[in-house]
Amino acid sequence: MQYANLFLAGLFQAAILFLVACGLQLIFGVQKVVNLACGSFYALGAFFAITAVGLLHQWQMPMIFLVPALVLSGVLVGTVGAPLELLLRPVYRRDPSYQLLLTFGLLLMFQDVFRFFWGAAPRSMDSSLYGIYGTIDISGLQIPVYNFLVIGASILIAMILGLSLKRTRIGRIVRATAENRNMTEALGVNSSKVFTMVFTLGCILGTVGGALVIPTSAASMTMAAELVVEAFAVVVIGGLGSMAGAAVGAIIVGLMRAFAVSLAPEVEILSIYLVVVVVLLIRPVGLFGRSAS
Protein backbone atom coordinates (compact mmCIF):
# COMPACT_ATOMS: atom_id res chain seq x y z
CA MET A 1 0.00 0.00 0.00
CA GLN A 2 2.90 2.29 0.80
CA TYR A 3 4.20 1.77 -2.76
CA ALA A 4 0.85 2.73 -4.29
CA ASN A 5 0.94 5.95 -2.31
CA LEU A 6 4.51 6.65 -3.47
CA PHE A 7 3.52 5.84 -7.03
CA LEU A 8 0.71 8.41 -6.98
CA ALA A 9 2.98 11.00 -5.33
CA GLY A 10 5.54 10.32 -8.07
CA LEU A 11 2.92 10.83 -10.77
CA PHE A 12 1.97 14.16 -9.21
CA GLN A 13 5.62 15.26 -9.29
CA ALA A 14 5.88 13.98 -12.87
CA ALA A 15 2.83 16.02 -13.94
CA ILE A 16 4.44 19.23 -12.66
CA LEU A 17 7.86 18.35 -14.07
CA PHE A 18 6.32 17.49 -17.41
CA LEU A 19 4.84 20.98 -17.79
CA VAL A 20 8.17 22.68 -17.14
CA ALA A 21 10.15 20.21 -19.29
CA CYS A 22 7.57 20.59 -22.06
CA GLY A 23 8.23 24.33 -22.13
CA LEU A 24 11.96 23.68 -22.16
CA GLN A 25 11.58 21.21 -25.05
CA LEU A 26 9.33 23.51 -27.03
CA ILE A 27 11.76 26.43 -26.76
CA PHE A 28 14.73 24.25 -27.62
CA GLY A 29 12.91 22.47 -30.46
CA VAL A 30 11.92 25.68 -32.23
CA GLN A 31 14.42 28.30 -31.11
CA LYS A 32 17.41 26.00 -30.42
CA VAL A 33 17.90 27.79 -27.11
CA VAL A 34 18.66 25.80 -23.96
CA ASN A 35 16.66 27.89 -21.52
CA LEU A 36 18.33 27.76 -18.11
CA ALA A 37 15.77 30.32 -16.90
CA CYS A 38 12.97 27.72 -17.08
CA GLY A 39 13.30 27.23 -13.31
CA SER A 40 12.75 30.95 -12.78
CA PHE A 41 9.46 30.82 -14.67
CA TYR A 42 8.41 27.90 -12.48
CA ALA A 43 9.28 29.90 -9.34
CA LEU A 44 7.63 33.03 -10.74
CA GLY A 45 4.44 31.02 -11.30
CA ALA A 46 4.61 29.76 -7.71
CA PHE A 47 5.15 33.19 -6.12
CA PHE A 48 2.51 34.83 -8.29
CA ALA A 49 0.03 32.04 -7.46
CA ILE A 50 0.36 32.84 -3.76
CA THR A 51 -0.54 36.45 -4.51
CA ALA A 52 -3.42 35.29 -6.75
CA VAL A 53 -4.85 32.99 -4.08
CA GLY A 54 -4.50 35.84 -1.57
CA LEU A 55 -6.64 37.98 -3.89
CA LEU A 56 -9.13 35.13 -4.21
CA HIS A 57 -9.46 35.18 -0.40
CA GLN A 58 -9.67 38.95 -0.34
CA TRP A 59 -12.47 38.97 -2.89
CA GLN A 60 -14.20 36.19 -0.95
CA MET A 61 -14.34 33.95 -4.00
CA PRO A 62 -15.25 30.31 -3.28
CA MET A 63 -12.12 28.17 -3.08
CA ILE A 64 -13.66 25.63 -5.43
CA PHE A 65 -12.13 27.86 -8.09
CA LEU A 66 -8.62 27.16 -6.76
CA VAL A 67 -7.38 25.11 -9.74
CA PRO A 68 -8.81 27.45 -12.43
CA ALA A 69 -7.41 30.42 -10.50
CA LEU A 70 -3.96 28.82 -10.27
CA VAL A 71 -3.94 27.98 -13.98
CA LEU A 72 -5.15 31.48 -14.87
CA SER A 73 -2.52 33.14 -12.67
CA GLY A 74 0.15 30.95 -14.30
CA VAL A 75 -1.04 31.91 -17.78
CA LEU A 76 -1.17 35.61 -16.91
CA VAL A 77 2.30 35.84 -15.39
CA GLY A 78 3.71 33.58 -18.14
CA THR A 79 3.06 36.30 -20.70
CA VAL A 80 6.17 37.98 -19.30
CA GLY A 81 7.89 35.65 -21.79
CA ALA A 82 6.91 37.89 -24.71
CA PRO A 83 9.09 40.89 -23.71
CA LEU A 84 11.82 38.58 -22.39
CA GLU A 85 12.11 36.91 -25.80
CA LEU A 86 13.35 40.23 -27.19
CA LEU A 87 16.45 39.83 -25.00
CA LEU A 88 17.29 36.54 -26.71
CA ARG A 89 17.13 37.86 -30.28
CA PRO A 90 20.74 39.06 -30.47
CA VAL A 91 22.03 35.57 -29.54
CA TYR A 92 19.89 33.28 -31.73
CA ARG A 93 22.48 32.94 -34.47
CA ARG A 94 25.47 33.02 -32.14
CA ASP A 95 27.35 30.31 -30.32
CA PRO A 96 25.11 28.37 -27.86
CA SER A 97 27.40 29.47 -25.01
CA TYR A 98 25.98 33.02 -25.37
CA GLN A 99 22.46 31.63 -24.99
CA LEU A 100 23.45 29.66 -21.89
CA LEU A 101 25.10 32.72 -20.35
CA LEU A 102 22.12 34.93 -21.12
CA THR A 103 19.50 32.54 -19.77
CA PHE A 104 21.67 31.87 -16.70
CA GLY A 105 21.83 35.65 -16.21
CA LEU A 106 18.03 35.72 -16.34
CA LEU A 107 17.91 32.99 -13.69
CA LEU A 108 20.07 35.11 -11.38
CA MET A 109 18.15 38.31 -12.09
CA PHE A 110 14.86 36.61 -11.25
CA GLN A 111 16.22 35.78 -7.78
CA ASP A 112 16.31 39.51 -7.07
CA VAL A 113 12.90 40.01 -8.64
CA PHE A 114 11.46 37.42 -6.21
CA ARG A 115 13.28 39.01 -3.28
CA PHE A 116 12.00 42.47 -4.27
CA PHE A 117 8.35 41.50 -4.64
CA TRP A 118 7.90 38.60 -2.20
CA GLY A 119 10.85 38.85 0.20
CA ALA A 120 13.63 36.37 0.91
CA ALA A 121 11.66 34.08 3.25
CA PRO A 122 9.75 31.08 1.81
CA ARG A 123 6.07 31.84 1.17
CA SER A 124 3.24 29.37 1.30
CA MET A 125 -0.54 29.43 1.14
CA ASP A 126 -3.01 28.09 3.68
CA SER A 127 -2.16 24.36 3.86
CA SER A 128 -5.85 23.43 4.22
CA LEU A 129 -6.36 24.46 0.61
CA TYR A 130 -4.53 21.31 -0.51
CA GLY A 131 -7.49 19.32 0.75
CA ILE A 132 -10.17 21.72 -0.48
CA TYR A 133 -11.41 19.23 -3.07
CA GLY A 134 -11.46 16.40 -0.54
CA THR A 135 -9.79 13.01 -0.80
CA ILE A 136 -10.41 9.76 -2.62
CA ASP A 137 -10.19 6.50 -0.75
CA ILE A 138 -8.15 3.97 -2.71
CA SER A 139 -7.88 0.71 -0.74
CA GLY A 140 -7.62 2.59 2.52
CA LEU A 141 -5.33 5.30 1.17
CA GLN A 142 -6.63 8.85 1.33
CA ILE A 143 -5.37 10.57 -1.82
CA PRO A 144 -6.14 14.30 -2.24
CA VAL A 145 -8.38 14.95 -5.24
CA TYR A 146 -6.11 17.93 -5.97
CA ASN A 147 -3.36 15.50 -7.06
CA PHE A 148 -5.68 13.90 -9.61
CA LEU A 149 -6.79 17.30 -10.86
CA VAL A 150 -3.17 18.33 -11.45
CA ILE A 151 -2.32 15.02 -13.17
CA GLY A 152 -5.46 15.39 -15.30
CA ALA A 153 -4.68 19.04 -16.13
CA SER A 154 -1.17 18.06 -17.17
CA ILE A 155 -2.44 15.26 -19.43
CA LEU A 156 -5.04 17.62 -20.92
CA ILE A 157 -2.40 20.29 -21.60
CA ALA A 158 -0.13 17.68 -23.22
CA MET A 159 -2.98 16.49 -25.46
CA ILE A 160 -4.01 20.03 -26.47
CA LEU A 161 -0.39 20.95 -27.18
CA GLY A 162 0.26 17.78 -29.17
CA LEU A 163 -2.92 18.11 -31.22
CA SER A 164 -2.31 21.82 -31.84
CA LEU A 165 1.19 21.17 -33.14
CA LYS A 166 0.02 18.26 -35.28
CA ARG A 167 -3.31 19.44 -36.62
CA THR A 168 -3.56 23.24 -36.67
CA ARG A 169 -2.08 25.60 -39.23
CA ILE A 170 -0.11 27.52 -36.63
CA GLY A 171 1.17 24.21 -35.22
CA ARG A 172 2.40 23.16 -38.64
CA ILE A 173 4.07 26.54 -39.14
CA VAL A 174 5.77 26.14 -35.75
CA ARG A 175 7.01 22.65 -36.77
CA ALA A 176 8.21 23.97 -40.11
CA THR A 177 10.04 26.85 -38.37
CA ALA A 178 11.62 24.36 -35.96
CA GLU A 179 12.89 22.29 -38.89
CA ASN A 180 14.12 25.06 -41.18
CA ARG A 181 13.74 28.68 -40.11
CA ASN A 182 15.31 30.14 -43.28
CA MET A 183 13.00 28.24 -45.62
CA THR A 184 9.95 29.16 -43.58
CA GLU A 185 10.85 32.83 -43.93
CA ALA A 186 11.09 32.37 -47.71
CA LEU A 187 7.47 31.19 -47.54
CA GLY A 188 6.37 34.44 -45.93
CA VAL A 189 6.53 33.51 -42.24
CA ASN A 190 7.73 36.18 -39.81
CA SER A 191 9.80 33.81 -37.70
CA SER A 192 10.37 36.48 -35.04
CA LYS A 193 6.65 36.36 -34.26
CA VAL A 194 6.75 32.56 -34.15
CA PHE A 195 9.69 32.71 -31.74
CA THR A 196 7.90 35.20 -29.47
CA MET A 197 4.81 33.00 -29.43
CA VAL A 198 6.77 29.81 -28.72
CA PHE A 199 8.89 31.39 -26.00
CA THR A 200 5.81 32.83 -24.32
CA LEU A 201 4.08 29.45 -24.50
CA GLY A 202 7.18 27.78 -23.03
CA CYS A 203 7.17 30.32 -20.18
CA ILE A 204 3.45 29.79 -19.57
CA LEU A 205 3.98 26.02 -19.26
CA GLY A 206 6.63 26.73 -16.61
CA THR A 207 4.58 29.28 -14.69
CA VAL A 208 1.47 27.08 -14.74
CA GLY A 209 3.62 24.22 -13.38
CA GLY A 210 4.86 26.50 -10.59
CA ALA A 211 1.35 27.74 -9.81
CA LEU A 212 -0.07 24.21 -9.58
CA VAL A 213 2.62 22.98 -7.19
CA ILE A 214 2.05 25.74 -4.66
CA PRO A 215 -0.78 24.11 -2.59
CA THR A 216 1.64 21.26 -1.82
CA SER A 217 4.88 23.14 -1.11
CA ALA A 218 6.24 26.58 -0.30
CA ALA A 219 7.59 29.03 -2.84
CA SER A 220 11.22 29.73 -2.06
CA MET A 221 14.30 31.40 -3.50
CA THR A 222 15.94 28.03 -4.13
CA MET A 223 13.10 26.37 -6.00
CA ALA A 224 14.20 27.78 -9.39
CA ALA A 225 17.68 26.25 -9.24
CA GLU A 226 16.36 22.94 -7.86
CA LEU A 227 13.82 22.68 -10.67
CA VAL A 228 16.42 23.44 -13.36
CA VAL A 229 18.40 20.40 -12.20
CA GLU A 230 15.33 18.13 -12.35
CA ALA A 231 14.03 19.55 -15.64
CA PHE A 232 17.38 18.95 -17.30
CA ALA A 233 17.45 15.41 -15.97
CA VAL A 234 14.02 14.91 -17.59
CA VAL A 235 15.24 16.35 -20.87
CA VAL A 236 18.45 14.30 -20.94
CA ILE A 237 16.57 11.08 -20.16
CA GLY A 238 13.74 11.76 -22.62
CA GLY A 239 15.82 13.35 -25.38
CA LEU A 240 16.29 17.03 -26.16
CA GLY A 241 13.45 18.44 -28.27
CA SER A 242 11.06 15.48 -27.85
CA MET A 243 7.64 15.99 -26.25
CA ALA A 244 7.13 12.24 -25.77
CA GLY A 245 10.59 12.19 -24.20
CA ALA A 246 9.53 14.95 -21.81
CA ALA A 247 6.54 12.86 -20.71
CA VAL A 248 8.53 9.65 -20.17
CA GLY A 249 11.47 11.50 -18.61
CA ALA A 250 9.14 13.33 -16.22
CA ILE A 251 7.49 10.05 -15.14
CA ILE A 252 10.90 8.41 -14.55
CA VAL A 253 12.29 11.37 -12.57
CA GLY A 254 9.03 11.93 -10.68
CA LEU A 255 8.75 8.28 -9.61
CA MET A 256 12.46 7.95 -8.81
CA ARG A 257 12.29 11.02 -6.62
CA ALA A 258 9.11 9.97 -4.80
CA PHE A 259 10.44 6.50 -4.04
CA ALA A 260 13.92 7.73 -3.11
CA VAL A 261 12.60 10.40 -0.74
CA SER A 262 10.68 7.76 1.17
CA LEU A 263 12.94 4.72 0.93
CA ALA A 264 16.46 6.17 0.75
CA PRO A 265 16.38 9.97 1.20
CA GLU A 266 20.17 10.23 1.32
CA VAL A 267 20.39 9.15 -2.35
CA GLU A 268 17.40 11.14 -3.66
CA ILE A 269 19.38 13.26 -6.14
CA LEU A 270 21.97 10.55 -6.76
CA SER A 271 19.29 8.10 -7.89
CA ILE A 272 18.04 10.53 -10.54
CA TYR A 273 21.54 11.12 -11.82
CA LEU A 274 22.29 7.43 -11.93
CA VAL A 275 19.45 7.10 -14.43
CA VAL A 276 20.81 10.10 -16.35
CA VAL A 277 24.27 8.55 -16.51
CA VAL A 278 22.91 5.15 -17.61
CA VAL A 279 20.82 6.77 -20.37
CA LEU A 280 23.78 8.86 -21.52
CA LEU A 281 25.98 5.78 -21.68
CA ILE A 282 23.47 3.57 -23.51
CA ARG A 283 21.65 6.14 -25.61
CA PRO A 284 23.33 9.58 -25.55
CA VAL A 285 20.49 11.28 -27.49
CA GLY A 286 17.97 10.23 -24.82
CA LEU A 287 15.17 7.67 -24.98
CA PHE A 288 13.17 9.58 -27.61
CA GLY A 289 15.86 11.88 -29.02
CA ARG A 290 16.87 11.81 -32.66
CA SER A 291 20.54 11.72 -33.58
CA ALA A 292 21.84 14.60 -35.69
CA SER A 293 22.60 12.25 -38.57
Place this chain on the structure above:
Amino acid sequence: MLNVSELTVDIQGSRILRGISLEVRAGELVCLLGRNGAGKTTTFRSLMGYLRPVSGRISWEDKDLARLSTWQIAQLGIGFSPEESEVYADLTVEENIELPTWTRTCGRPAAERISEAYRIFPKLERYRKRGGAELSGGERKMVSIARALALDAELLLLDEPFEGLSPAIIPLVAEGVAAIRQSGKAIVMAESNLHHVPDYIDKLVVIERGEIIYTGSLSGALGDVEVMKIIAGAVDAEPQT
Protein backbone atom coordinates in the same frame (compact mmCIF):
# COMPACT_ATOMS: atom_id res chain seq x y z
CA MET B 1 9.67 44.08 -62.47
CA LEU B 2 12.99 42.99 -60.87
CA ASN B 3 15.99 45.19 -61.31
CA VAL B 4 19.39 44.35 -59.90
CA SER B 5 21.94 47.08 -60.30
CA GLU B 6 25.69 46.93 -59.55
CA LEU B 7 25.15 44.38 -56.78
CA THR B 8 28.25 43.60 -54.72
CA VAL B 9 28.11 40.95 -51.99
CA ASP B 10 30.79 39.70 -49.60
CA ILE B 11 30.65 36.48 -47.59
CA GLN B 12 33.00 36.30 -44.60
CA GLY B 13 35.24 38.96 -46.04
CA SER B 14 35.47 37.42 -49.52
CA ARG B 15 33.94 39.24 -52.48
CA ILE B 16 31.49 36.83 -54.12
CA LEU B 17 29.43 39.13 -56.35
CA ARG B 18 31.22 41.98 -58.11
CA GLY B 19 28.73 44.58 -59.29
CA ILE B 20 26.27 42.35 -61.13
CA SER B 21 23.27 43.82 -62.93
CA LEU B 22 20.19 41.93 -64.02
CA GLU B 23 16.73 42.80 -65.25
CA VAL B 24 13.69 40.54 -65.28
CA ARG B 25 10.44 41.64 -66.91
CA ALA B 26 6.96 40.28 -66.19
CA GLY B 27 6.48 36.79 -67.60
CA GLU B 28 10.11 36.41 -68.65
CA LEU B 29 12.14 33.24 -68.23
CA VAL B 30 15.72 34.20 -67.48
CA CYS B 31 18.44 31.61 -67.06
CA LEU B 32 21.44 32.47 -64.88
CA LEU B 33 24.13 30.14 -66.14
CA GLY B 34 27.48 29.64 -64.50
CA ARG B 35 29.86 27.07 -63.16
CA ASN B 36 29.82 25.90 -59.55
CA GLY B 37 31.01 28.73 -57.33
CA ALA B 38 30.34 31.39 -59.96
CA GLY B 39 27.85 33.22 -57.69
CA LYS B 40 24.42 31.94 -58.78
CA THR B 41 23.24 30.82 -55.33
CA THR B 42 24.72 33.95 -53.74
CA THR B 43 22.70 36.02 -56.21
CA PHE B 44 19.51 34.21 -55.21
CA ARG B 45 20.30 34.42 -51.51
CA SER B 46 20.86 38.17 -51.90
CA LEU B 47 17.58 38.58 -53.78
CA MET B 48 15.78 36.70 -50.98
CA GLY B 49 17.31 38.87 -48.26
CA TYR B 50 19.47 36.15 -46.66
CA LEU B 51 22.57 38.18 -47.52
CA ARG B 52 22.94 41.93 -47.26
CA PRO B 53 24.76 43.56 -50.19
CA VAL B 54 27.85 45.69 -49.66
CA SER B 55 26.62 48.00 -52.40
CA GLY B 56 24.20 48.07 -55.29
CA ARG B 57 20.44 48.02 -55.51
CA ILE B 58 17.77 45.35 -55.79
CA SER B 59 14.39 46.74 -56.67
CA TRP B 60 11.12 44.95 -57.16
CA GLU B 61 8.38 47.09 -58.64
CA ASP B 62 10.17 50.18 -57.24
CA LYS B 63 10.57 48.71 -53.74
CA ASP B 64 14.11 48.38 -52.40
CA LEU B 65 14.47 44.68 -51.49
CA ALA B 66 17.89 45.13 -49.93
CA ARG B 67 16.24 46.75 -46.90
CA LEU B 68 13.63 44.03 -46.35
CA SER B 69 13.63 40.78 -44.41
CA THR B 70 13.25 37.47 -46.22
CA TRP B 71 9.64 37.02 -45.11
CA GLN B 72 8.74 40.51 -46.31
CA ILE B 73 10.29 39.76 -49.72
CA ALA B 74 8.24 36.54 -49.91
CA GLN B 75 5.11 38.50 -48.97
CA LEU B 76 5.75 40.80 -51.95
CA GLY B 77 5.35 37.78 -54.24
CA ILE B 78 8.82 36.33 -54.83
CA GLY B 79 8.92 32.55 -54.49
CA PHE B 80 12.13 30.62 -53.90
CA SER B 81 12.99 26.99 -54.55
CA PRO B 82 16.50 26.37 -53.18
CA GLU B 83 19.07 24.03 -54.68
CA GLU B 84 18.66 21.49 -51.86
CA SER B 85 14.84 21.65 -52.18
CA GLU B 86 14.50 22.06 -48.39
CA VAL B 87 11.17 20.26 -48.22
CA TYR B 88 10.00 19.87 -44.61
CA ALA B 89 10.59 16.27 -43.62
CA ASP B 90 8.17 16.59 -40.70
CA LEU B 91 5.25 17.72 -42.90
CA THR B 92 3.39 15.84 -45.62
CA VAL B 93 3.54 16.84 -49.28
CA GLU B 94 0.10 18.36 -48.90
CA GLU B 95 1.13 20.40 -45.85
CA ASN B 96 4.34 21.56 -47.56
CA ILE B 97 2.38 22.87 -50.53
CA GLU B 98 -0.44 24.42 -48.50
CA LEU B 99 1.81 26.23 -46.02
CA PRO B 100 2.43 29.35 -48.18
CA THR B 101 -1.33 29.74 -48.73
CA TRP B 102 -1.71 30.19 -44.96
CA THR B 103 1.10 32.71 -44.70
CA ARG B 104 0.42 34.83 -47.81
CA THR B 105 -3.31 35.25 -47.92
CA CYS B 106 -3.48 38.02 -50.49
CA GLY B 107 -3.91 37.22 -54.16
CA ARG B 108 -5.86 34.28 -55.56
CA PRO B 109 -7.86 31.92 -53.29
CA ALA B 110 -5.85 29.15 -51.64
CA ALA B 111 -7.76 26.34 -53.38
CA GLU B 112 -6.94 27.81 -56.79
CA ARG B 113 -3.24 28.11 -55.97
CA ILE B 114 -3.05 24.59 -54.59
CA SER B 115 -4.88 23.05 -57.56
CA GLU B 116 -2.52 24.90 -59.90
CA ALA B 117 0.49 23.40 -58.09
CA TYR B 118 -0.92 19.87 -58.50
CA ARG B 119 -1.92 20.55 -62.12
CA ILE B 120 1.66 21.52 -62.93
CA PHE B 121 3.14 18.57 -61.04
CA PRO B 122 0.38 15.91 -61.31
CA LYS B 123 2.69 13.23 -59.91
CA LEU B 124 2.48 14.91 -56.49
CA GLU B 125 -1.27 14.29 -56.34
CA ARG B 126 -0.55 10.63 -55.51
CA TYR B 127 1.86 11.56 -52.72
CA ARG B 128 -0.30 14.13 -50.92
CA LYS B 129 -0.25 12.24 -47.61
CA ARG B 130 3.37 11.11 -47.88
CA GLY B 131 5.89 12.64 -45.48
CA GLY B 132 8.59 14.92 -46.83
CA ALA B 133 11.26 12.51 -45.59
CA GLU B 134 9.86 9.70 -47.74
CA LEU B 135 10.35 11.44 -51.09
CA SER B 136 13.02 10.90 -53.72
CA GLY B 137 15.27 13.78 -54.80
CA GLY B 138 13.14 14.47 -57.88
CA GLU B 139 9.90 14.42 -55.90
CA ARG B 140 11.40 16.78 -53.34
CA LYS B 141 12.40 19.13 -56.15
CA MET B 142 8.85 19.09 -57.52
CA VAL B 143 7.39 19.78 -54.06
CA SER B 144 9.84 22.62 -53.55
CA ILE B 145 8.84 24.29 -56.84
CA ALA B 146 5.12 23.58 -56.30
CA ARG B 147 5.39 25.13 -52.82
CA ALA B 148 7.03 28.30 -54.19
CA LEU B 149 4.26 28.42 -56.81
CA ALA B 150 1.56 28.11 -54.12
CA LEU B 151 2.86 31.35 -52.60
CA ASP B 152 1.10 32.89 -55.64
CA ALA B 153 4.43 34.39 -56.56
CA GLU B 154 4.78 36.65 -59.57
CA LEU B 155 8.47 35.79 -59.77
CA LEU B 156 9.98 32.39 -59.04
CA LEU B 157 13.66 31.90 -58.25
CA LEU B 158 14.56 28.29 -59.05
CA ASP B 159 18.06 27.37 -57.94
CA GLU B 160 19.41 24.47 -60.03
CA PRO B 161 16.04 22.75 -60.58
CA PHE B 162 17.64 19.83 -62.44
CA GLU B 163 20.71 19.37 -60.24
CA GLY B 164 21.22 15.79 -59.09
CA LEU B 165 18.03 14.48 -60.72
CA SER B 166 17.84 11.17 -62.58
CA PRO B 167 17.37 11.42 -66.37
CA ALA B 168 13.86 9.98 -65.97
CA ILE B 169 12.77 12.80 -63.64
CA ILE B 170 14.35 15.74 -65.48
CA PRO B 171 11.62 15.88 -68.21
CA LEU B 172 8.89 15.97 -65.53
CA VAL B 173 10.51 18.94 -63.79
CA ALA B 174 11.22 20.61 -67.15
CA GLU B 175 7.56 20.25 -68.15
CA GLY B 176 6.60 21.84 -64.84
CA VAL B 177 8.92 24.80 -65.44
CA ALA B 178 7.50 25.21 -68.97
CA ALA B 179 3.92 25.12 -67.62
CA ILE B 180 4.74 27.76 -64.97
CA ARG B 181 6.22 29.98 -67.66
CA GLN B 182 3.11 29.52 -69.80
CA SER B 183 0.97 30.64 -66.87
CA GLY B 184 2.63 34.06 -67.19
CA LYS B 185 4.86 34.03 -64.15
CA ALA B 186 8.40 35.34 -64.38
CA ILE B 187 11.14 32.83 -63.61
CA VAL B 188 14.82 33.20 -62.90
CA MET B 189 16.45 29.80 -63.10
CA ALA B 190 20.03 29.16 -62.01
CA GLU B 191 21.77 26.43 -63.95
CA SER B 192 25.31 25.09 -64.14
CA ASN B 193 24.75 22.69 -67.02
CA LEU B 194 24.27 24.17 -70.50
CA HIS B 195 22.40 21.04 -71.61
CA HIS B 196 19.66 21.71 -69.06
CA VAL B 197 18.96 25.24 -70.31
CA PRO B 198 15.54 25.16 -72.05
CA ASP B 199 15.65 26.45 -75.62
CA TYR B 200 12.59 28.66 -74.97
CA ILE B 201 14.27 30.96 -72.45
CA ASP B 202 13.87 34.68 -73.06
CA LYS B 203 17.27 35.68 -71.80
CA LEU B 204 20.52 34.04 -70.86
CA VAL B 205 22.77 35.63 -68.26
CA VAL B 206 26.19 34.07 -67.82
CA ILE B 207 27.97 34.61 -64.52
CA GLU B 208 31.62 33.82 -63.91
CA ARG B 209 33.59 34.54 -60.73
CA GLY B 210 30.91 36.90 -59.46
CA GLU B 211 30.65 38.96 -62.66
CA ILE B 212 28.11 38.94 -65.44
CA ILE B 213 30.02 38.18 -68.63
CA TYR B 214 27.10 37.80 -71.02
CA THR B 215 23.49 38.90 -71.25
CA GLY B 216 21.51 38.04 -74.35
CA SER B 217 19.87 35.21 -76.23
CA LEU B 218 20.81 31.54 -75.94
CA SER B 219 21.65 31.39 -79.65
CA GLY B 220 23.87 34.44 -79.26
CA ALA B 221 25.80 32.75 -76.46
CA LEU B 222 26.19 29.58 -78.47
CA GLY B 223 27.83 31.63 -81.18
CA ASP B 224 30.17 33.46 -78.84
CA VAL B 225 33.47 31.59 -78.55
CA GLU B 226 34.60 33.32 -75.34
CA VAL B 227 31.30 32.64 -73.60
CA MET B 228 31.21 29.05 -74.84
CA LYS B 229 34.67 28.46 -73.41
CA ILE B 230 33.18 29.07 -69.98
CA ILE B 231 29.67 27.67 -70.18
CA ALA B 232 30.65 24.57 -72.12
CA GLY B 233 33.25 23.82 -69.44
CA ALA B 234 36.19 24.21 -71.84
CA VAL B 235 37.94 27.05 -70.06
CA ASP B 236 40.02 24.86 -67.78
CA ALA B 237 40.69 22.18 -70.38
CA GLU B 238 44.30 21.59 -71.30
CA PRO B 239 45.09 21.91 -75.06
CA GLN B 240 45.11 18.50 -76.72
CA THR B 241 48.46 17.47 -78.15
